[in-house]
Amino acid sequence: MKVAVLRETNPNESRVGLVPEGVKFLVKKEIQVVVEKDAGLDAGFLDAMYEAEGASIAPDAASALAGADVVAKVLPPTVSEVGILEKGHILVCSLQPSANLDVVRALKDAGITTMALDLMPRITRAQTMDILSSQATVAGYKAVLLGANAIGKFLPMLTTAAGTIRPAKTLVLGAGVAGLQALATFRRLGARMEAFDVRPVVKEQVESLGAKFLEMELSAELEDEAGYAKELTEDQHQKELELIAGSIKDADVVVTTAQIPGRKAPILITREMVESMKPGSAIVDLASESGGNCELTKAGETVVHNGVMVLGPVNLPASMPYHASQMFSKNLVTFVMEMVNKEDGSIHLNWENEVLDGVCLTFQNEVRHGPTKEALGAA
Numbered sequence: 001m002k003v004a005v006l007r008e009t010n011p012n013e014s015r016v017g018l019v020p021e022g023v024k025f026l027v028k029k030e031i032q033v034v035v036e037k038d039a040g041l042d043a044g045f046l047d048a049m050y051e052a053e054g055a056s057i058a059p060d061a062a063s064a065l066a067g068a069d070v071v072a073k074v075l076p077p078t079v080s081e082v083g084i085l086e087k088g089h090i091l092v093c094s095l096q097p098s099a100n101l102d103v104v105r106a107l108k109d110a111g112i113t114t115m116a117l118d119l120m121p122r123i124t125r126a127q128t129m130d131i132l133s134s135q136a137t138v139a140g141y142k143a144v145l146l147g148a149n150a151i152g153k154f155l156p157m158l159t160t161a162a163g164t165i166r167p168a169k170t171l172v173l174g175a176g177v178a179g180l181q182a183l184a185t186f187r188r189l190g191a192r193m194e195a196f197d198v199r200p201v202v203k204e205q206v207e208s209l210g211a212k213f214l215e216m217e218l219s220a221e222l223e224d225e226a227g228y229a230k231e232l233t234e235d236q237h238q239k240e241l242e243l244i245a246g247s248i249k250d251a252d253v254v255v256t257t258a259q260i261p262g263r264k265a266p267i268l269i270t271r272e273m274v275e276s277m278k279p280g281s282a283i284v285d286l287a288s289e290s291g292g293n294c295e296l297t298k299a300g301e302t303v304v305h306n307g308v309m310v311l312g313p314v315n316l317p318a319s320m321p322y323h324a325s326q327m328f329s330k331n332l333v334t335f336v337m338e339m340v341n342k343e344d345g346s347i348h349l350n351w352e353n354e355v356l357d358g359v360c361l362t363f364q365n366e367v368r369h370g371p372t373k374e375a376l377g378a379a
């Protein structure tokens with residue numbers, strides 16, 4: 001069995017799908033690895049480091065792909081990149097199918113088997129393969145650093161000969177993987193923290209990180225079977241906005257992460273709320289790519305309104321490519337082993353394995369993922 005690692009072609013992507021540590025693991029399992037020249041360079045992994053772990057280096061993508069069974073990448077390929085893949089290749093990467101229907105169609109037509117790691121079922125057994133979680137951890141951490149960097153204040157309390165500095169107040173909206181990592185990072189920096197999420201089950205996790213959980217009476221159960229938040233009713237949403245308005249006015253840094261799978265992100269911060277905040281404070285909106293949690297957010301930009309900075313960073317994991325790649329690679333390697341028959345080392349796609357079944361987007365010129373198939377039919 002042979003795994004090819006491609007260099008990312010998007011100029012804004014600095015991660016790599018497999019790091020040298022992943023090569024070491026696969027080579028020990030008698031899996032060959034070939035890495036396209038400079039694939040890990042932007043993330044801090046040199047070709048020589050891959051070679052030291054037993055990989056060979058190919059001068060370009062086409063030679064890396066020759067004879068490969070599995071193709072490892074971070075971002076979805078472009079339609080033209082699909083052109084260099086061959087029928088029978090198993091592509092393993094992040095796909096964001098609803099935003100890339102033309103790519104999905106090209107993959108299906110080309111007979112590529114596509115394993116979309118972002119479709120990983122959110123089950124305990126799959127946690128080690130969950131790229132959404134590993135990359136959200138990076139984003140939550142980095143969001144705090146961006147916020148801390150933007151404000152002209154310390155986050156911790158300081159007692160100095162030049163006076164006492166009060167700790168900054170921070171607020172985290174949405175306490176999923178990214179939000180909890182943001183709280184853990186604010187805590188390391190000594191800030192005061194408040195947090196809110198519509199799923200009451202996270203209260204305990206928020207409090208265990210030393211933050212105050214903002215409570216609201218919610219009449220209905222707001223978590224679905226998969227553990228995701230459901231959309232609020234208009235009345236619930238209004239109550240939520242009132243709760244947030246009460247906390248946000250004296251916050252120095254706000255990190256927002258609230259998402260509803262498959263929908264536009266809910267607006268949690270209105271223009272009026274931004275106007276109630278102190279000049280010099282900052283909002284870091286991690287939902288900027290799905291529409292934003294703040295009414296003023298612009299993806300990829302910093303909007304300054306009445307002195308309040310609204311940051312809408314995109315693809316934050318790529319801004320910390322070393323560890324983001326290391327975590328992505330660990331997820332990917334664990335997933336690749338799900339496809340390997342333990343007895344003879346061959347590839348065996350067992351659809352009774354819920355991980356393989358959940359992640360497989362295209363197979364034998366068919367789209368296997370129901371919602372994407374429907375969306376393609378409608379497109």
Ligand SMILES: NC(=O)c1ccc[n+]([C@@H]2O[C@H](COP(=O)([O-])OP(=O)(O)OC[C@H]3O[C@@H](n4cnc5c(N)ncnc54)[C@H](O)[C@@H]3O)[C@@H](O)[C@H]2O)c1
Pocket residue numbers: 121122123124125126127130132133136173174175176177178179196197198199226227228229232240257258259260261266268
């Ligand atoms: N393999 C696993 O078992 C696994 C791995 C990761 C996450 N999970 C679970 O998946 C679920 C989603 O986690 P995620 O980090 O991907 O979440 P996400 O990125 O989909 O959303 C972030 C957070 O925003 C919250 N949110 C949504 N609408 C909101 C609103 N109107 N106001 C305030 N908050 C709102 C959500 O409840 C969630 O906590 C969680 O239950 C998490 O524990 C399970």
